[in-house]
Amino acid sequence: MPNNLNKAIIVGVDYGYGNVKTVNNIFASTLKELPVKPSLPRKTIEFEGKYYAIGSGKIGIQKSKTDDSTMLILTAAAIASELSMKGIREGNVI
Secondary structure (H helix, E strand, C coil): CCCCCCCCCCCCCEECCCEEECCCCEEECCEEEECCCCCCCCCEEEECCEEEEECCCCCCCCCCCCCCCHHHHHHHHHHHHHHHHCCCCCCCCC
């Protein structure tokens, strides 16, 4: 594991109605809640005890992107994908 646990890492995330973008990743701005923990966790995220498939399902145009947790979950997935590319699997969020 890289020795990055005590270094600040800034991750830029641009999320729109079509795609979530980071410097190294892009995926559809959609998610679908899964009924059970997936057997293959590829492109999934656990958030508050629930599992979501990233890039699946459909979200519509929203008046505000902060009305529900959809964009928060997509942002967490974007950050996780960037950190994963750096080999970082744990750390402190500030």
